[in-house]
Amino acid sequence: MGNMKNIYLDYNATTPIDPRVLEEMMPYLTEYYGNPSSIHSFGRKGKEALDKAREQVSLLISANPKEIIFTSGGSESANFAIKSTALKGLSDNKNHLITTKVEHECVLESFMFLERQGFEVTYLDVDSDGLIDLDELRDSIKDNTALVSCMYANNETGVIFPVEKIAEIVKERGSLFHTDAVQAAGKIDIDLNKIPADLLSISAHKFYGPKSVGALFVRDSLSQRISLAPIIHGGGQERGKRSGTENVPGIVGLGVASAIAIEEMENDQVKIRNLRDGLLQSLKQNIKDIKLNGSIENMLGNTLNLSILGAVGESLTMNLDIEGVAVSTGSACSEGAVDPSHVLSAMGLSREEAASSIRISLGRFTEQEDIDYAASVFPKVVDRIRQVK
Structure with missing residues (x-):
C-alpha cells in the first residue's frame, strides 16, 4: 500500500x-473570531474581511462589490435567485419560467418545486452537443415569463453555453x-459588463476555496427596480437579503480563491487543457468503442465525459479507484443514483451509452505524471471489465 498511487481527477465534484x-x-x-455585526474591534476586523472578500469576488466576474451577496454555496444561491424572482413574478402576474433539461439538480429541483406550486415551467431540449436551440428559447419566452435560468457550463460534460447570446435574447423579451x-x-473568464445577466451563482469549493460558501450576484439595476424576498429570514445580514451570521473564514477563502483565479486562470487553462487533450488522445488510441460526449469546441478545458461501451460507469469508477485514480460517473451530487444521467439522456444517448459514461476532470494540481499513470491503467481496467462482462 505504501506505493499506492492517489490521483485525483474529479475536480468538477470539488477541488x-x-x-x-x-x-x-x-x-x-x-x-x-468576532461577529462582523458587532461594533467592537473584534467585529470590525470581521467586517473588514467581508468587505475585502466582496471586492475580490466582484473583480472575478467584473461586477460591483455591492452586487455580491454571500451564501452557503451554489445550491443556496440558485434557490434564492430562482424562488425569489418567481415570487416577484407572481405579484406581476408572471407565472411562466424557463430552464433547460441539463441543469444541475439544485436548479431543476427548484423549478420542479415551483411547478408543484402552480407555476408553468418550460424545460428546453438540448442537441447531441449538449446545447440549446436559441430560436427555441426565443419562441418559448412569453409575456408572462418571469425568469429564464440557464447554466454557464455543464457540470457533467463541461459544455459551455453561449450565455452572452442567451442573456441578450432574454433581456430583449423583458x-x-x-x-x-x-x-x-x-x-474561464466571466465578464458581467458584456453579459446582461440579472443574477449569477458561484461556489468557492469548485475553484480551490472552502466548501459551504458561495455568492449570488444581483445586478444593481435589478435591486433598484425590485426587492427580492430573502429565503432565509433573521437578523438581516447581507443588506437584508441573507440572514445568519456570516461565515467569515469561508468568505475570506472565497475572496482569496477569486484573487488567485484572476492572476492564474490563463496559465491554469493552458496547462490543464494540454493535459486533458493528451489524456483524451491516449485513451482514444488504446481503448476501442470510446466516445466523447459533448462538443470539444464548446467545452471547459478540464473536462472529459466519455462513454466506454461494454463497461458500466460504476464498475469503471470503482476499479479505477482500486488502481488509485479517482474519477466520477457524472454529478457527485447524485452519485449512487440508479437512473442514467439526465444530462446525457437529454443529449440523446441511449440508456447503455449513458450508463457506460464516466467524467474525468482535471485541475490546478494535476501533473503530467498523474495523466501518464491514469493513461496507463485505464485500458487495463476497461479490458478487465469487458472480459468479465
Missing part, C-alpha cells in the same frame, strides 16, 4: 483547497435571466 487560501483563512478561525456559473467561475 482541494489551495494552501494559500487556507493560510489566509486560518487567522479568522483562531484570532479574529424577462429576468439567471445563470448557474458554479462550474465556470474561476475556470
Whole structure:
C-alpha cells in the first residue's frame, strides 16, 4: 500500500483547497473570531474581511462589490435567485419560467418545486452537443415569463453555453435571466459588463476555496427596480437579503480563491487543457468503442465525459479507484443514483451509452505524471471489465 498511487481527477465534484487560501483563512478561525455585526474591534476586523472578500469576488466576474451577496454555496444561491424572482413574478402576474433539461439538480429541483406550486415551467431540449436551440428559447419566452435560468457550463460534460447570446435574447423579451456559473467561475473568464445577466451563482469549493460558501450576484439595476424576498429570514445580514451570521473564514477563502483565479486562470487553462487533450488522445488510441460526449469546441478545458461501451460507469469508477485514480460517473451530487444521467439522456444517448459514461476532470494540481499513470491503467481496467462482462 505504501506505493499506492492517489490521483485525483474529479475536480468538477470539488477541488482541494489551495494552501494559500487556507493560510489566509486560518487567522479568522483562531484570532479574529468576532461577529462582523458587532461594533467592537473584534467585529470590525470581521467586517473588514467581508468587505475585502466582496471586492475580490466582484473583480472575478467584473461586477460591483455591492452586487455580491454571500451564501452557503451554489445550491443556496440558485434557490434564492430562482424562488425569489418567481415570487416577484407572481405579484406581476408572471407565472411562466424557463430552464433547460441539463441543469444541475439544485436548479431543476427548484423549478420542479415551483411547478408543484402552480407555476408553468418550460424545460428546453438540448442537441447531441449538449446545447440549446436559441430560436427555441426565443419562441418559448412569453409575456408572462418571469425568469429564464440557464447554466454557464455543464457540470457533467463541461459544455459551455453561449450565455452572452442567451442573456441578450432574454433581456430583449423583458424577462429576468439567471445563470448557474458554479462550474465556470474561476475556470474561464466571466465578464458581467458584456453579459446582461440579472443574477449569477458561484461556489468557492469548485475553484480551490472552502466548501459551504458561495455568492449570488444581483445586478444593481435589478435591486433598484425590485426587492427580492430573502429565503432565509433573521437578523438581516447581507443588506437584508441573507440572514445568519456570516461565515467569515469561508468568505475570506472565497475572496482569496477569486484573487488567485484572476492572476492564474490563463496559465491554469493552458496547462490543464494540454493535459486533458493528451489524456483524451491516449485513451482514444488504446481503448476501442470510446466516445466523447459533448462538443470539444464548446467545452471547459478540464473536462472529459466519455462513454466506454461494454463497461458500466460504476464498475469503471470503482476499479479505477482500486488502481488509485479517482474519477466520477457524472454529478457527485447524485452519485449512487440508479437512473442514467439526465444530462446525457437529454443529449440523446441511449440508456447503455449513458450508463457506460464516466467524467474525468482535471485541475490546478494535476501533473503530467498523474495523466501518464491514469493513461496507463485505464485500458487495463476497461479490458478487465469487458472480459468479465
